[in-house]
Amino acid sequence: MRIYHLSAECYPVAKIGGLGDVVGALPKYQNKAGLSAAVVLPHYDRKFVREHQFDVVFRATNLFGGKRTEFEVWKEKADTLGFELYLIHIPGLLDRENIYSYPDETEQFIAYQLAFLDWINWSQQAPDIIHCHDHHSGLIPFMLAHSALYKRLANTRTVFTIHNGQYHGAFGWSKFAYLPEVDMTSTGLLDWSNGINPLASAVRCCSAYTTVSPSYMDELTWQSNGLEHLFQMERHRGVGIVNGIDTQVWNPETDPMIAANYSLKNIAEGKQKNKEALCKRFDLDTEKPLISFIGRLVDDKGADLLAEAIDRAIEQYPWEANFLVLGTGDPDTEQALDVLKLRQTQQYRVYIGYDEQLSHQIYAGSDFLLMPSRVEPCGLNQLYSLRYGTVPMVRSTGGLKDTVIDYGDEGGYGIRFDQASVRDIVYSVGRAISLYRDAAHMAQLRNRMMSLDFSWDRSAREYIHLYERLITNI
Numbered sequence: 001m002r003i004y005h006l007s008a009e010c011y012p013v014a015k016i017g018g019l020g021d022v023v024g025a026l027p028k029y030q031n032k033a034g035l036s037a038a039v040v041l042p043h044y045d046r047k048f049v050r051e052h053q054f055d056v057v058f059r060a061t062n063l064f065g066g067k068r069t070e071f072e073v074w075k076e077k078a079d080t081l082g083f084e085l086y087l088i089h090i091p092g093l094l095d096r097e098n099i100y101s102y103p104d105e106t107e108q109f110i111a112y113q114l115a116f117l118d119w120i121n122w123s124q125q126a127p128d129i130i131h132c133h134d135h136h137s138g139l140i141p142f143m144l145a146h147s148a149l150y151k152r153l154a155n156t157r158t159v160f161t162i163h164n165g166q167y168h169g170a171f172g173w174s175k176f177a178y179l180p181e182v183d184m185t186s187t188g189l190l191d192w193s194n195g196i197n198p199l200a201s202a203v204r205c206c207s208a209y210t211t212v213s214p215s216y217m218d219e220l221t222w223q224s225n226g227l228e229h230l231f232q233m234e235r236h237r238g239v240g241i242v243n244g245i246d247t248q249v250w251n252p253e254t255d256p257m258i259a260a261n262y263s264l265k266n267i268a269e270g271k272q273k274n275k276e277a278l279c280k281r282f283d284l285d286t287e288k289p290l291i292s293f294i295g296r297l298v299d300d301k302g303a304d305l306l307a308e309a310i311d312r313a314i315e316q317y318p319w320e321a322n323f324l325v326l327g328t329g330d331p332d333t334e335q336a337l338d339v340l341k342l343r344q345t346q347q348y349r350v351y352i353g354y355d356e357q358l359s360h361q362i363y364a365g366s367d368f369l370l371m372p373s374r375v376e377p378c379g380l381n382q383l384y385s386l387r388y389g390t391v392p393m394v395r396s397t398g399g400l401k402d403t404v405i406d407y408g409d410e411g412g413y414g415i416r417f418d419q420a421s422v423r424d425i426v427y428s429v430g431r432a433i434s435l436y437r438d439a440a441h442m443a444q445l446r447n448r449m450m451s452l453d454f455s456w457d458r459s460a461r462e463y464i465h466l467y468e469r470l471i472t473n474i
């Protein structure tokens with residue numbers, strides 16, 4: 001079975017968040033299971049691309065917004081990632097460094113999707129499945145189904161995975177001219193609230209759509225930034241599949257980015273060494289429990305609550321816990337967290353920026369990982385923290401609800417709270433401090449967490465079942 005994954009991100013080529021992790025891992029596990037899965041990204045002028053060799057496997061010219069546009073498809077020569085990696089290269093449009101936020105982002109992603117379809121259409125290779133991730137490739141199901149240009153691909157099925165339903169990639173009808181010739185009677189399938197909405201269109205036109213956890217499938221029906229009605233109508237066509245983690249990249253036993261490797265056999269010693277290294281770097285004492293946050297500093301992650309919650313927790317539990325934040329995002333939140341340093345000089349540290357290595361060190365060296373998310377389609381941080389024996393402290397929402405059981409419940413291992421509020425966070429910090437004081441209980445929980453299996457093997461199989469079902473329905 002041949003599958004192409006289309007996405008804006010893929011670790012380690014281009015990653016901003018969890019989307020990159022998933023697209024960098026799922027295809028690898030699908031190939032391990034006997035499929036032929038490849039990833040197609042826009043071309044970015046980034047470190048990985050500069051440091052690896054590529055062949056140009058296809059070159060053509062198409063019409064884009066009435067203009068003849070040259071594009072190339074590059075393939076990474078050595079397949080170093082465990083899957084074939086293709087880049088769509090369009091001079092002047094898809095040859096830049098950043099992944100997002102250019103003023104012509106809409107044109108960039110439309111051009112990427114068109115070039116991909118033209119490539120597989122003209123080179124006469126119809127895959128079994130095109131698996132689109134988030135709105136950046138959300139127009140493909142529509143174009144495939146409603147443009148006569150792609151009739152040759154009639155037997156190809158499309159799967160659309162929603163990693164974040166808050167962002168739709170919507171744009172005005174004035175840009176309709178960038179799309180290829182389509183059946184004009186079907187253009188209603190592009191529209192939502194008088195604009196072209198790639199996410200809504202993908203949900204309506206794909207063969208099946210998925211969310212990255214079952215709970216998030218339900219949440220979209222009442223919280224999806226204006227698409228609630230659509231998700232209520234289409235609910236029966238959706239499947240929730242919890243993300244896995246790449247256990248090769250995220251493995252405390254072999255992870256080259258952390259201070260000391262450890263496994264189930266020497267958890268206490270391994271955690272201690274990593275905590276010492278991390279605390280040394282940030283000038284924190286190792287006696288207190290270390291509660292950390294890693295992530296994009298946006299309201300969906302509850303990042304706007306952090307500064308006040310940490311400030312209050314330190315006031316309420318003086319000298320009882322240390323806090324460390326790693327993140328980048330909204331300027332106001334960055335500033336609030338930065339300014340807090342001046343007020344809380346002993347028990348709080350922050351690193352504003354993106355640092356992959358530091359994130360590994362924090363998963364390994366912290367005692368608790370805080371995730372006060374308002375919205376969390378799946379969440380990977382809690383899965384990484386479990387793998388590294390760090391207790392996740394999560395708000396009960398989306399995938400966090402599906403993957404973390406409170407330590408007060410049978411078989412539990414994490415700390416859960418109901419509201420994304422300063423009060424609930426501070427209360428959970430109190431629970432973390434009490435738990436930390438009970439060394440035997442902590443040791444038992446660490447054992448339990450590190451024995452859990454959230455690898456991609458299981459979730460990759462669920463995607464394969466879905467593909468098989470779609471293919472046999474042809």
Ligand SMILES: Nc1ncnc2c1ncn2[C@@H]1O[C@H](COP(=O)(O)OP(=O)(O)O[C@H]2O[C@H](CO)[C@@H](O)[C@H](O)[C@H]2O)[C@@H](O)[C@H]1O
Nearest residue numbers: 017018019163295296327354355359376377378379380381
């Ligand atoms: N400043 C920083 N420095 C270093 N590393 C950083 C970092 N900020 C974030 N990261 C890393 O980025 C990833 C974040 O992944 P998440 O799944 O938690 O969130 P995200 O919202 O990006 O993903 C969306 O897609 C994923 C994948 O489906 C869903 O799990 C999730 O719920 C959804 O919101 C982790 O690997 C984390 O370590």
